[in-house]
Amino acid sequence: MTQISIPRPDDWHLHLRDGAMLQGVLPETTRHFARAIIMPNLVPPVVTGAQAASYRERILAAMPEGAQFEPLMTLYLTEDTDPADVAAAHASGLVKAVKLYPAGATTNSNSGVRDFDKVRAVFDKMAEIGLPLCVHGEVTTAEVDIFDREAVFIETVLDPIRRAHPGLRVVMEHITTKDGVDYARAQDDTLGATITTHHLIINRNHILVGGIKPHYYCLPVAKRETHRLALREAATSGEARFFLGTDSAPHADEAKESSCGCAGCFTATNTMALLAHVFEEEGKLDALEAFASRNGPRFYGLPANTNTLTLEKTDLPAQWPDKLITGAGPVTIFNPGFPVYWHVKD
Numbered sequence: 114m115t116q117i118s119i120p121r122p123d124d125w126h127l128h129l130r131d132g133a134m135l136q137g138v139l140p141e142t143t144r145h146f147a148r149a150i151i152m153p154n155l156v157p158p159v160v161t162g163a164q165a166a167s168y169r170e171r172i173l174a175a176m177p178e179g180a181q182f183e184p185l186m187t188l189y190l191t192e193d194t195d196p197a198d199v200a201a202a203h204a205s206g207l208v209k210a211v212k213l214y215p216a217g218a219t220t221n222s223n224s225g226v227r228d229f230d231k232v233r234a235v236f237d238k239m240a241e242i243g244l245p246l247c248v249h250g251e252v253t254t255a256e257v258d259i260f261d262r263e264a265v266f267i268e269t270v271l272d273p274i275r276r277a278h279p280g281l282r283v284v285m286e287h288i289t290t291k292d293g294v295d296y297a298r299a300q301d302d303t304l305g306a307t308i309t310t311h312h313l314i315i316n317r318n319h320i321l322v323g324g325i326k327p328h329y330y331c332l333p334v335a336k337r338e339t340h341r342l343a344l345r346e347a348a349t350s351g352e353a354r355f356f357l358g359t360d361s362a363p364h365a366d367e368a369k370e371s372s373c374g375c376a377g378c379f380t381a382t383n384t385m386a387l388l389a390h391v392f393e394e395e396g397k398l399d400a401l402e403a404f405a406s407r408n409g410p411r412f413y414g415l416p417a418n419t420n421t422l423t424l425e426k427t428d429l430p431a432q433w434p435d436k437l438i439t440g441a442g443p444v445t446i447f448n449p450g451f452p453v454y455w456h457v458k459d
């Protein structure tokens with residue numbers, strides 16, 4: 114038996130949804146994580162400070178008994194976002210980031226940004242007050258192949274924004290390519306990048322070979338194997354710019370197992386066990402602490418958690434249910450497709 118203890122991890126990119134789904138999925142995160150950056154892509158989206166405050170109250174009301182968890186709220190950037198509202202929500206301590214969705218890029222992103230010139234005043238204000246911008250980095254132009262959308266975004270949107278707004282702190286969310294890794298590495302410490310658990314495990318073959326697997330479909334879509342290997346190398350490098358954002362994104366099974374299935378993998382339940390497996394496979398178990406517990410708080414200017422989480426490796430594979438039953442329907446838990454011998458010790 115082997116075990117490791119790390120400061121309690123945080124999730125720097127999480128979808129909790131609302132209502133019955135929120136109630137169902139929240140315990141899966143609070144069991145292992147101390148804090149999470151909460152994505153604002155509800156319907157309607159969380160756009161104003163007042164909406165973020167009321168969403169936070171709904172999350173706190175859904176907390177399982179005894180849980181110690183702090184939701185870190187975000188605002189969904191629209192072309193009508195008021196820089197003064199953003200600044201006030203940040204000054205009160207409520208909001209820890211603003212989220213940029215290019216319009217139409219992903220689940221519930223229709224209110225996102227079409228014309229980046231219209232949000233320049235918000236970016237300037239954010240640079241001034243040190244509030245990070247979290248970015249879903251894909252272009253939405255029909256002509257650009259879905260597997261190239263991240264690389265094209267970096268070159269044609271992200272880099273120009275960063276040059277026009279020096280000092281703006283940016284998180285490249287859920288990077289999926291070697292292009293993303295290389296770009297992040299070439300920047301100063303105003304840039305961070307989150308990596309999901311599932312992008313360390315699946316490549317595009319897992320989605321498409323031997324029959325289409327809707328539960329492996331997420332955005333940005335998993336790329337070819339060379340990219341998965343680059344992400345593994347980055348995540349396990351210990352470098353401060355790379356940190357965990359699970360992008361755990363629950364959808365009811367009937368919405369995923371459909372002729373037009375939603376994007377999102379649900380990994381909140383087994384992320385820490387899967388990460389221990391991946392980091393051990395890479396011979397980098399000692400770097401799990403940096404990736405899951407230290408680099409994220411450092412980027413966001415917060416202290417690391419003082420309590421710990423212990424992972425244990427046993428002779429028998431870890432077990433978790435196929436599905437999480439929620440009041441909004443069953444949600445399939447990400448299945449890595451191989452046995453995992455690590456589990457979180459209670």
Ligand SMILES: NC(=O)N[C@@H](CC(=O)O)C(=O)O
Binds near residue numbers: 219221333360
């Ligand atoms: N990652 C996904 O595939 N889906 C996310 C949205 C997102 O993070 O892009 C969702 O909200 O379902």
Ligand SMILES: [Zn+2]
Binds near residue numbers: 219287333
């Ligand atoms: Zn996204």
Ligand SMILES: [Zn+2]
Binds near residue numbers: 126128152360
């Ligand atoms: Zn997401």
